[in-house]
Amino acid sequence: MKSFTITLANRDGATFEVDAKKPLLDSLRAQGVDLPYGCKYGGCITCAAKLVKGEVNQKAQVALNNRQINDGYIILCVARPMSGCTLQIGVESHDRLYRNPFLDPLKPHELKADIATPREA
Ligand code: FES
Incomplete structure (x- = not known):
């Protein structure tokens, strides 16, 4: 099997060997890493989690928007490593995942184009 080393920056730099073909969530949990998850799809x-270094394939994810991807977020239940990676995991890595819409409103190009508009009466 092709494997890569995953380093957990916020777990004292602990390292794990993972299968390149398996989702990171499964590989890390199988080795005892406590990770939050829900749907698994x-x-x-x-x-x-936040990808600090390295590359993953997470084409199957539908949860993240472009802003979150640009901030380095990856979806561990579908992401497969394409290189050695360094991650920040757990809820403490979620500092930039959500934003306060009052402090930090969406910019015009981040608004969804398909938001329903009220019908003319
Ligand atoms: S567990 Fe739901 S997106 Fe990964």
């Missing part, structure tokens, strides 16, 4: 965002 990439839709609920509970398992988000």
Whole structure:
């Protein structure tokens, strides 16, 4: 099996060898890492972690928007490593996952184009 080393930056730099073909959530939990998760199909965002270094394939995820991806978030239940990676895991990595819409409103290009508009009466 092709494997990569995953380093957990916020777990004292602990390292784990993981299968390149398996989702990171499964590989890390199988080795005793305590990780939050919900749906396990990439839709609920509970398992988000921050990718500090390295590359993953997370094409199957549907939970993250572009801003969250640009901030380095990955969805562990579907992400497969494509290189050695360093991650921040758990809820303490979620500091930039959600934003306060009053302090930090969406910019015009981040608004969804398909928001329903009221019908003319
Ligand atoms: S557990 Fe729901 S997105 Fe990963």
